[in-house]
Amino acid sequence: MSTLAGRRVLLGITGGIAAYKGPLIVRELTAAGATVRVVLSRAAAEFVTPLALQAVSHHAVGVDLFDPTYEQQIGHIELARWPDLILVAPATAHLLARLAHGLCDDLLTTVLTATRAPVVLAPAMNTQMWAHHAVARNVAQLRQDGYHIVPPDSGELACQEVGAGRMPDPPELRLACLQALTPPILRGRRLVITAGPTAEPIDPVRFLTNRSSGKMGYAIAQAAALAGAQVTLVSGPTALTAPWGVQRVAVESAREMRDAVFAHALQPGAQAHAVIKAAAVADYRPQHVADQKIKKTPGPMSLPLERNPDILGELCDLPAPQRPLLVGFAAETQDVERLAAEKLQRKPVDLLVANRVSGPDSAFGADTSSVLFLTPRESLGWFGPAPKETTAAEIVRRVALLLDARPAGDDAP
Numbered sequence: 001m002s003t004l005a006g007r008r009v010l011l012g013i014t015g016g017i018a019a020y021k022g023p024l025i026v027r028e029l030t031a032a033g034a035t036v037r038v039v040l041s042r043a044a045a046e047f048v049t050p051l052a053l054q055a056v057s058h059h060a061v062g063v064d065l066f067d068p069t070y071e072q073q074i075g076h077i078e079l080a081r082w083p084d085l086i087l088v089a090p091a092t093a094h095l096l097a098r099l100a101h102g103l104c105d106d107l108l109t110t111v112l113t114a115t116r117a118p119v120v121l122a123p124a125m126n127t128q129m130w131a132h133h134a135v136a137r138n139v140a141q142l143r144q145d146g147y148h149i150v151p152p153d154s155g156e157l158a159c160q161e162v163g164a165g166r167m168p169d170p171p172e173l174r175l176a177c178l179q180a181l182t183p184p185i186l187r188g189r190r191l192v193i194t195a196g197p198t199a200e201p202i203d204p205v206r207f208l209t210n211r212s213s214g215k216m217g218y219a220i221a222q223a224a225a226l227a228g229a230q231v232t233l234v235s236g237p238t239a240l241t242a243p244w245g246v247q248r249v250a251v252e253s254a255r256e257m258r259d260a261v262f263a264h265a266l267q268p269g270a271q272a273h274a275v276i277k278a279a280a281v282a283d284y285r286p287q288h289v290a291d292q293k294i295k296k297t298p299g300p301m302s303l304p305l306e307r308n309p310d311i312l313g314e315l316c317d318l319p320a321p322q323r324p325l326l327v328g329f330a331a332e333t334q335d336v337e338r339l340a341a342e343k344l345q346r347k348p349v350d351l352l353v354a355n356r357v358s359g360p361d362s363a364f365g366a367d368t369s370s371v372l373f374l375t376p377r378e379s380l381g382w383f384g385p386a387p388k389e390t391t392a393a394e395i396v397r398r399v400a401l402l403l404d405a406r407p408a409g410d411d412a413p
């Protein structure tokens, strides 16, 4: 996954009511490490002041094409060459129309036409405007021309109508920028990813679980979506919010997780190309689930357990035409190399990611981890310590390479 650290982003703001969020977008992008310059349309300057945007971006703000002072600071062609990416948020119906027709009647449209940087457009407008056939036609044309369109959210709009047209919030716009900068190495691929712990009920108020936070699986799901994959995230109970651009399926127990994984991985006509099993699935569950809360009694108590389904094992046993590319995880408290190699013997996944889950560098709950990559043929060595986002991007890179290396005709999945 690429990051925004060190990237140059030109933020174009046009004259919609959502222009008031401009300073928040600048803050979001600069907090992610980007350098941001801002260009406003004349209409946008009616909604948000150049001074506010100059204060948060620490750069002069361009409005007029024929402003000699600004043109002397950075000429419009220089400005078009400067960014790694241009984000226009909000993009008015008027801006979409001008861009679709190559009109260059202000600084922003001239820069947009002169740039070679990827351009992300976040249209925002009244619902009827968004539904207008001319707007729809212009958006279709812009998509075809290679612009990245962030579809507006639905909700209550400033005009008090309810419907599509609301500009997504700054964190979502940041992720859209990141996606436009990330090579689409998983475009056209369907991935099922599991994450988090499972919760195995004992009675209506108690359950058995483990310390998995879900961060690794969520980071992989986010990295895969940014790389263009269609991602279904089957998640046990976690405190995390669903990653952007990912379909999350919430489950609790190992059996629910198994059913969800198989339903999505083997969906007729839309089988998964790869399944990444990052969840910490409970090996055992209570043999009986009490209908009522179990009361305490004097003396010790025992809780008979029985085996849960072995989801990865079942996936490994699938016949070749149905078997997606499989990535397994091994969480060990000791002797990681040996135990991971043994797991690979028992479960011949295409890629095994092993990590330590005890001691000071435990992966559980942490934001960083070190992982050992193994394939059935060889150990690929340790990766990290690195933030889980970086490890996730490395896993996605390896999955893309493995999928690309699969024989032609083996594509579905």
Ligand SMILES: Cc1cc2nc3c(=O)[nH]c(=O)nc-3n(C[C@H](O)[C@H](O)[C@H](O)COP(=O)(O)O)c2cc1C
Pocket: 013, 014, 015, 016, 017, 018, 041, 042, 043, 044, 091, 092, 093, 094, 095, 124, 125, 126, 129
């Ligand atoms: C109060 C107000 C709010 C507006 N909000 C929007 C909007 O959300 N989206 C939009 O496309 N146009 C909106 N407009 C219309 C644009 O400001 C108008 O089309 C203008 O010409 C856009 O110019 P620009 O694209 O150069 O910024 C609004 C106008 C007013 C007066």
